[in-house]
Amino acid sequence: MRFHYKCMDCGKEFHTEGLMYQCPECSKENDGTHFPKGNLSVVLSDEVLERAAAKEHVTPDDFYPYPSEDPDAYPIGITPLMRPRRIQERLRLCNLSFKLDSQLISGSFKDRASYEVALQAKALGEKKIVLASTGNAGAAASAVGAAMGLDIILFVPASAPINKLMQSVLYGAHVIPVKGSYDDAFALSIEYTKMHGGINRNTAYNPMTIEGKKSISIELFEQMGRRIPDAVYVPVGDGCIIGGVAKGFDDLRRAGLTDKLPRLIACQSTASDAITRAIDNDDYRAISATTRADSISVDLPANGRMAARAVKDSKGWAVTISDEEILESQLTLTRYAGVLAEPAAACAYAALEEDRDHLVSELGPDAEVVVLITGTGFKDMKAFDGRASIPEAIENSKEALKNLHF
Numbered sequence: 001m002r003f004h005y006k007c008m009d010c011g012k013e014f015h016t017e018g019l020m021y022q023c024p025e026c027s028k029e030n031d032g033t034h035f036p037k038g039n040l041s042v043v044l045s046d047e048v049l050e051r052a053a054a055k056e057h058v059t060p061d062d063f064y065p066y067p068s069e070d071p072d073a074y075p076i077g078i079t080p081l082m083r084p085r086r087i088q089e090r091l092r093l094c095n096l097s098f099k100l101d102s103q104l105i106s107g108s109f110k111d112r113a114s115y116e117v118a119l120q121a122k123a124l125g126e127k128k129i130v131l132a133s134t135g136n137a138g139a140a141a142s143a144v145g146a147a148m149g150l151d152i153i154l155f156v157p158a159s160a161p162i163n164k165l166m167q168s169v170l171y172g173a174h175v176i177p178v179k180g181s182y183d184d185a186f187a188l189s190i191e192y193t194k195m196h197g198g199i200n201r202n203t204a205y206n207p208m209t210i211e212g213k214k215s216i217s218i219e220l221f222e223q224m225g226r227r228i229p230d231a232v233y234v235p236v237g238d239g240c241i242i243g244g245v246a247k248g249f250d251d252l253r254r255a256g257l258t259d260k261l262p263r264l265i266a267c268q269s270t271a272s273d274a275i276t277r278a279i280d281n282d283d284y285r286a287i288s289a290t291t292r293a294d295s296i297s298v299d300l301p302a303n304g305r306m307a308a309r310a311v312k313d314s315k316g317w318a319v320t321i322s323d324e325e326i327l328e329s330q331l332t333l334t335r336y337a338g339v340l341a342e343p344a345a346a347c348a349y350a351a352l353e354e355d356r357d358h359l360v361s362e363l364g365p366d367a368e369v370v371v372l373i374t375g376t377g378f379k380d381m382k383a384f385d386g387r388a389s390i391p392e393a394i395e396n397s398k399e400a401l402k403n404l405h406f
Contacts, residue, residue: 002048003065005040005207008306013043017065019124021205035274035284035304040207041247049255057222060215063251065208066119074147076115076215079103081223081370084337087349091356095368097229098349099220101375102341106167108295108375109213109241110140116212117201118144127151128198132185134294135164136375141201142171153192155185161294161380183299203240204303210244217248220370221257228252230367231263231316231359235347235374236275237296239307242266245372246310262370263363264316266307267351269323272297276318278308292323292383295344295375317358319351326350330377331387340377348372 005014007023014020026038042065052062060076061067082098101109114137121129130153131141138154145152152173156165157180168175178185186202193200203209221228228249234242242264252258268276272289286300301307311318326343329350333339341349348371352359359367377383394400 001045003042003044006043008039008041008309009037014040019120019199020207021200032300033286035278035286035301036204037305039204039303039306041306042207042211044251044254049251053255053257058218058257059222060218063214063218063248064116064119065211066116066123068119074105074115074118074144076104076112077219078223079219081220082337082339084339086336090336091353092365093356093360093367093369095366097368097370098337098339098373099216099370100339100373101216102339102345102373103376104140106136106140106143107379108136108140108342109216109372110137111144112215113137113203113209113212113240113244114140114144114201116208116215117141117199117206118148118150120206120208121150121199122148124199126199128153129201130155130189130193130198131201132156132182132189133160134182134297135160135167135379136295137201137203138173138175139164139167139171139379142168142173145173146171151198153189153198155189155192157182157185161382163379163381167379181299182297186302202302203238204243204306209240210247210303210306213241213244214248214251216372217245217252221249221252224368226257227368228258228260229262229370230363231265231369233265233267233348233352233369233371235293235296235344235372236266236268236307236318237272237298237344238301239275239303241372241374243303243306243310246314261314264311264314265351265355266311266316266318267348268318268320269293269296269326269347270320271323273320274298274301275304275307276320278304279311279318284308291326293326293343293347294380295342296347319355321347321350321354325354327383327387329353330383333373334377339373341373342375342377342380343383345372345374345376348374
């Protein structure tokens with residue numbers, strides 16, 4: 001066997017490579033008021049890890065439960081690792097990097113999870129993938145589905161940004177807007193799968209989403225000269241991205257390729273801070289999220305328990321910032337680094353600005369710090385309304401140039 005499953009709560013192991021979502025026993029405790037229990041982690045076999053450790057260079061395929069037979073059909077990474085010199089100077093952090101997952105095919109980090117679920121579907125002979133999304137996961141699944149010949153059934157909050165919804169429509173997905181929140185769409189998508197079949201791609205509910213997202217850590221390891229960063233700032237909503245980042249670094253450790261794990265910094269809006277409350281106060285209750293950063297606006301984090309544990313185990317911490325600071329950081333990124341990030345992606349940089357002095361007190365000014373830029377700003381240009389505008393046209397004459405002083 002290439003892998004098996006393990007419950008993150010009770011520790012029970014399930015020795016199958018078939019389709020599994022959650023621990024049958026622990027998931028019975030879920031009532032919608034507290035973070036879900038029963039999420040499964042994938043445990044790669046010793047043989048898989050030994051083969052990876054013996055290679056001069058590793059790729060995410062070496063660590064995937066379902067490796068790809070045709071990686072060029074929908075390339076995942078390697079996304080750029082940027083050294084933003086003006087931002088480094090601004091924050092006085094000489095070893096700061098941005099991991100630009102905004103440059104993945106659909107424009108967001110969510111390609112990683114969708115790709116591995118697509119490989120799962122192919123391996124199990126399934127043609128249909130079902131999910132809920134505020135936009136990015138749906139667009140990613142729809143793009144992968146188009147490239148790999150899979151049907152995508154996508155439930156979305158009706159309030160999701162139009163750019164993201166239109167992406168999925170153009171890719172050919174069956175888009176179903178829901179009069180409710182992301183959590184409502186999530187619940188309906190699971191019921192649809194029970195009624196009509198298919199593989200459910202919902203974040204964390206399907207453990208392959210974590211496995212896909214861990215690929216970023218494998219890439220970082222190679223891009224940084226087979227080294228591990230000291231700290232990684234991650235935008236957090238449902239906790240799946242930071243859970244995947246933690247899983248990737250842990251698999252590298254299990255393979256004997258490193259004995260170090262980075263500090264994981266969970267970055268959240270003050271208007272959607274459920275996982276921060278879990279990290280700081282062991283409070284696992286649902287909240288009412290209202291952040292403008294729609295991709296991390298989550299009432300009941302699907303991977304909240306795993307995410308909080310990962311941050312604590314890494315000796316990391318959580319940082320919350322206001323929506324106003326998040327939106328302002330979008331402009332900072334564009335004007336000082338040439339990076340156009342959506343609000344959720346900008347949240348990680350806003351948190352670093354807020355946290356800079358604390359970071360230096362913990363790790364020093366020479367710490368190797370990575371900020372995950374998880375989605376492009378082109379997905380949600382409405383976020384700039386009232387903060388940036390096109391100048392008025394000038395007359396078509398040389399006379400008009402006299403008043404221009406740049």
